[in-house]
Amino acid sequence: MILGAKIQIFRIFACMKTTIFLVRHGETVDNARQIMQGQTQGELNEQGIEQAQQVAQRLAKEPIDAVVASDLHRAIQTAAFIAAPHGLPVETTPLLRERDWGGFTGRYIPELKGEVWPDDIESEETLLLRARDFLLYLTATYPGKRVVAVGHGIINKAILAVYARCTMREVQRMMNAEVRLLTTSAESTASAAVTASLAASTGAVSSSKGTAAHTTGSATAE
Numbered sequence: 001m002i003l004g005a006k007i008q009i010f011r012i013f014a015c016m017k018t019t020i021f022l023v024r025h026g027e028t029v030d031n032a033r034q035i036m037q038g039q040t041q042g043e044l045n046e047q048g049i050e051q052a053q054q055v056a057q058r059l060a061k062e063p064i065d066a067v068v069a070s071d072l073h074r075a076i077q078t079a080a081f082i083a084a085p086h087g088l089p090v091e092t093t094p095l096l097r098e099r100d101w102g103g104f105t106g107r108y109i110p111e112l113k114g115e116v117w118p119d120d121i122e123s124e125e126t127l128l129l130r131a132r133d134f135l136l137y138l139t140a141t142y143p144g145k146r147v148v149a150v151g152h153g154i155i156n157k158a159i160l161a162v163y164a165r166c167t168m169r170e171v172q173r174m175m176n177a178e179v180r181l182l183t184t185s186a187e188s189t190a191s192a193a194v195t196a197s198l199a200a201s202t203g204a205v206s207s208s209k210g211t212a213a214h215t216t217g218s219a220t221a222e
Contacts (some may be wrong), residue, residue, distance in 0.1 A: 016143035016144035016185055016186075017144065017183050017184065017185050018138060018139045018142050018143060018144065018145055018146075018147060018183070018184060018185060018186075019145070019146040019147070019181070019182070019183050020138065020147055020148075020149055020181070020182040020183070020184070021059060021062070021064075021146070021147070021148045021149065021179055021180075021181060022149050022151065022156055022159060022160070022174075022179065022180045022181075022182055023055060023078065023079075023082070023148060023149065023150045023151070023177065023178070023179050024150075024151065024152060024153055024156055024174040024175065024176055024177060024178050025042070025044070025048070025052075025070075025074045025075045025077070025078040025150055025151070025152060025176065025177070026044045026047070026048030026049060026050075026051035026052040026055075026074070026077070026078050026176050026177045027044065027045055027047045027048035027051060027176040027177070028042040028043055028044055028045060028048055028074050029042070029043050029044075029045045030042060030043075031045075031048070031176060032045055032047075033108075034108060034109045034110060035106060035107070035108060035109070036101050036104050036105055036106065036107050036108075036109055036112070037074075037098065037101075037105070038098055038099060038100055038101035038102075038104070038105040038106075039072065039097050039098055039099075039100050039101075039105070040072075040105060040106070041072055041073035041074065042072060042073055042074030043073065043074065043077075044074055044077045044078065048074075048077075048078075048176065048177070049077075049081075051078075051176055051177035052077065052078040052081040052082070052177060053081055054177065055078070055081070055082055055177050055179060056081040056082045056084065056085060058179070059082055059085075059148065059179070060085040060086075062146070063146055064082075064086045064088065064146055064147070064148055065142060065145035065146050065147060066088065066091060066142055066145060066147045066148070067079050067082055067083040067086070067088050067089070067090050067091065067147070067148045067150070068090075068091045068092070068093060068096070068138065068147060068148070068149045068150070069090050069091070069092050069093075069096065069149070069150040069151075070092065070093070070094075070096035070097050070098065070150065070151050070152060070155070071092040071093065071094050071096070071097065072097055072098065072152070074152075075096065075150045075151060075152065076090055076092060076150075078150050078177070079148070079150040082148050082150065083148075093134070093137065095130055095133055095134040095137060096134055096149065096150070096151040096152075096155060097152070097155065098151075098152035098153070098154060098155055099121075099122050099127055099152075099154040099155060099158075100120075100121065100122035101121055101122075102118050102119070102120030102121040102122070103118035103120055103121070104117070104118065104121060124158075124168065127154070127155065127158045128158050128161065128162060128168070130155070130158070131155060131158035131159040131161070131162045132162050134149075134155075134159060135159060135162055135163065135184065136186065139184055139185055139186040140186050143185070143186060153173055153174055156174050156180075157171045157173060157174070159182075160180065160182075163182050163184060
């Protein structure tokens with residue numbers, strides 16, 4: 001009887017919808033310089049600070065239960081502005097880190113066109129699985145809550161792809177300080193996660209190989 005009650009409670013929590021305000025960090029010094037930041041810390045420039053303040057104002061009247069950010073400085077900076085009006089701490093997780101660009105990190109993006117990708121770039125398969133893990137973590141930790149999640153251009157794109165059960169190429173890139181609203185549950189996220197895992201294992205997503213002209217296109221410093 002007790003076991004049955006526990007299972008029933010688990011099912012209730014698994015079905016509770018989590019509302020996610022997915023945010024990309026404000027513009028950074030390296031964004032403006034078109035430098036590939038990857039998992040470097042980054043620093044908001046004046047425009048980025050203004051963008052973060054504007055997002056904070058927009059979300060100030062929203063009921064927010066938690067603010068979660070990538071553990072990279074540029075995301076934490078942005079999240080701190082958003083969290084302040086709510087009196088909330090900024091929780092951080094490496095699951096929200098930007099894609100690891102390996103040997104391309106720190107490079108001037110226009111110069112990467114046509115270059116063969118180095119072997120140490122985080123693959124799209126790995127990125128999608130990390131995005132899946134983030135959504136599973138968030139919905140399991142904050143069932144029925146309203147959460148701001150501050151990430152980066154490419155990891156946010158992967159999160160949106162898992163959420164929508166589509167390829168990353170079908171997701172429009174987020175601009176600096178842009179906000180997109182997601183509503184999901186642990187149960188529906190787990191179902192989407194299976195789709196993401198199958199896509200990764202069957203090669204339905206691109207690999208980390210190829211040339212920068214083909215795979216990054218008009219990429220900006222995320």
